[in-house]
Amino acid sequence: MTVVLTRDAVPIEETWNLADLFASPEDWEREREAVLAELAKLESLRGTLQQGPRQVLEVLTLADELDQRVSKLFAYALLARDQDTRDTAAAERYERAVHVGTVAGRASAWIAPELLTSYDDAALLGMIEQEPGLAPFRRLLERLVRERPHVRSAEVEQLLAETMPLAQAPATAFTLLDNADIRYGTVTDVDGTTIELTKGRYQLLLERRERRVRQEAYQVFHAPYIAHRHTLAALLSAANQRDTFYARARRYESALAAALHPDNIPLEVYTTLIDLVRQHRHLLQRYLAVRKRVLSLERLRTYDLYVPLVERADHRYTYAEARELVLAALRPLGSEYIEPLQQGLASRWVDVHETVGKRSGGYSLGVYGVHPYILLNWNGTLREVFTLAHEVGHAMHSYFSSRAQPHPTAEYTIFVAEVASTFNERLLTHALLERATDARERAALVNDALDTFRIALFRQTLFAEFELLTHQAVERGEGLSADGLCELYGRLISEYYGPDLEVDEEVRHEWSRVPHFYRAFYVYQYATGLVAATALARAVLAGDEAAQQRYLAFLAAGSSKDSLDLLRDAGVDLTTPEPYLAAFATMEQDLVTLEEALTQLGILQSA
Structure with missing residues (x-):
């Protein structure tokens, strides 16, 4: 077992490039302040939707543009936090991103109830004929009609939006306990060497032929969860x-x-x-x-x-070997799929290696107008090759959509x-x-x-x-x-x-x-x-x-x-x-x- 890497020991081409989102934390902070100012503008439009389809288009367009910007802010904060959950500055930035999400929810909470009180179902669905610019919002209006029985008053919707940080608290606490605070101890290998257990190493040890090693890893891994x-x-x-x-x-x-x-x-x-x-x-x-x-x-x-x-x-696969295996396997999907995937994998979409403090597991996060990001914790096994194929599937779904x-x-x-x-x-x-x-x-x-x-x-x-x-x-x-x-x-x-x-x-x-x-x-x-x-x-x-x-x-x-x-x-x-x-x-x-x-x-x- 190798020592878990520190982030500065990883080749830069095998880390994701957060600069594609924001050049620096300072740029992120400037955008956060700008978005908060724009959200205040959105909230000021409350009470105008009954003016007709053109005004509905203006409000929905502004709300959608702000949603895209908020998502980008959140993506940067989430990815920076997950690459090192011990980074207190990143953790605080993530909390500020959650706050922006709360403000955004409050600023737009009035839109659905106001549309529903201003127009009946037929009028809502008929707006697109009157204002073709609303075409991208067809699904939003259809969903609003379906959700009519479950949309509350503007006041209640605003109150529900205010609860977003509270709603995320259990998941946030679990994530930090699971990834930053819990330590698993050590396992003794067959040759007497000591292995510091991590989530990535745990999966490797479960595949070992020596049952005593598997059993010890299993018990050591679960011990902190049982204790908590x-x-x-x-x-x-x-x-x-x-x-x-x-x-x-x-x-x-x-x-x-x-x-x-x-x-x-x-x-x-x-x-x-x-x-x-x-x-x-x-x-x-x-x-x-x-x-x-x-x-x-x-x-x-x-x-x-x-x-x-x-x-x-x-056999242990390097990331480069795994990448070629996955690309070859996906060739039945044709060049329309393979070529942008090759370019993306060469453009730092992926954060490859397990490093100290990094969130465990793997995921893909699509960011509209930028590109998808993929988190891995590479251990070189065939299972990890399958994880790469899995997360690439998510990423390319985001890319095509x-x-x-x-x-x-x-x-x-x-x-x-x-x-x-x-x-x-x-x-x-x-x-x-x-x-x-x-x-x-x-x-x-x-x-x-x-x-x-x-x-x-x-x-x-x-x-x-x-x-x-x-x-x-x-x-x-x-x-x-x-x-x-x-x-x-x-x-x-x-x-x-x-x-x-x-x-x-x-x-x-x-x-x-x-x-x-x-x-x-x-x-x-x-x-x-x-x-x-x-x-x-x-x-x-x-x-x-x-x-x-x-x-x-x-x-x-x-x-x-x-x-x-x-x-x-x-x-x-x-x-x-x-x-x-x-x-x-x-x-x-x-x-x-x-x-x-x-x-x-x-x-x-x-x-």
Whole structure:
């Protein structure tokens, strides 16, 4: 294990370039002050919307321009904070950005209620014919009509906007505790050397053949979360209380309805996912049974789920090697996709390496009018190559949407966000399988594909059910305690994973370290995204040129239609069982392929 780098030790070409947003913190501060002044101008227009479509256009245009500028301010502050969470100046700048967001919310809070009180639905939707300049705001007006029952008075909307810093407090506290304050201790390697544990190293250690090392890393990693269990339960409870408050304030029947309704996602999509995954959990349990037999264990522990079933050469990829692998895998999308991606990766879109204080994990952040940014914590594994492909999917979705759409419809919804990222993972798997000549390597790749189903489809759906049940408990007026959360999470683990996995104290506490739980009802979209991406990638890889063009059109569509309609246009309908059943069929075929390959290699003996 290498020492975690300091930021000044990283080659500049492998860091992102925040100067593309603002040349300096001083420039950022000047823009912040200018935006605050402009927001005051927007608020001064209150009471003018009844003057007609031309005035509506003026107000909406100003509000949209300011939203774009606020987003840019927030992006710079977020990225600077995440590259070193110990940087107090960056943390303070982030708080000032949150304040600007609060002011922006207050300054525009009156627009929706004033439009709704000034015009009926027909008049709102008919404005575009009277004032063609309103065309970019068509989706905004359509959504406003749909949301009419949930938009409150201008006074209430302003008050809700004022609560934004309070709403972000649980997630902010969790992020700082999880990334800046928690230290994991050390693990003793097989040769007696001491390894300082980090999130990036933890994933590497879970893949080690030596079970004692995996177990120690697992216990050391979870120890601080168990030690802070009551604090973490209070933070998660606060996040759930927040979601319930906003749902009730906007007259939704539940926090789930509040999360799904704005994007016109039926509740049945969420519940059907959980039902179908539960009906097919025998596939997950079959895979775990194979894993148990190959590892010669009486019972699996969670730290046994990541070690590869097939030993392969311990190859570590440089970032440059991984970049070329990903570009080659994505070539079925054509030069229209590959050329701007090559240019972007060469133009410091990506912050590559794990450094002291850097936020863990990976993400992509699109910035309209600039370019996407990608955060990685590079450890050289094949899994990290897949992370690069995943985040590139998000980045290129942002790139195409921003290039094709006006700002009001450029930001795609969360529901479709995971489609583009998982699509890229499927293409990478296919490319690696195509180039693999060794049976052992092919078996390892199929194993990786099955782990994707395990993690993205089954684990994320388990998370989704956990979220649903915890929110329902809060809505019934029940508290969320550490003991209660551990009991619930442990029960779900047992039900999904079956008898071959031991539910130990560490996995019962897994809920306490999942950052996505602070963004309500997000994780289920990893599962629906995998289902949709599996179908779309299959069509593109079959050489269907029309499917390729439909997919590129989907990437460029932003939020110009409802999410389900965009996916239907691309060729998949998530309101029907068919794509889910097709995904389960693909997983079952992968299982058969793995079992046959392991048997041929003499790794899996007959039961």
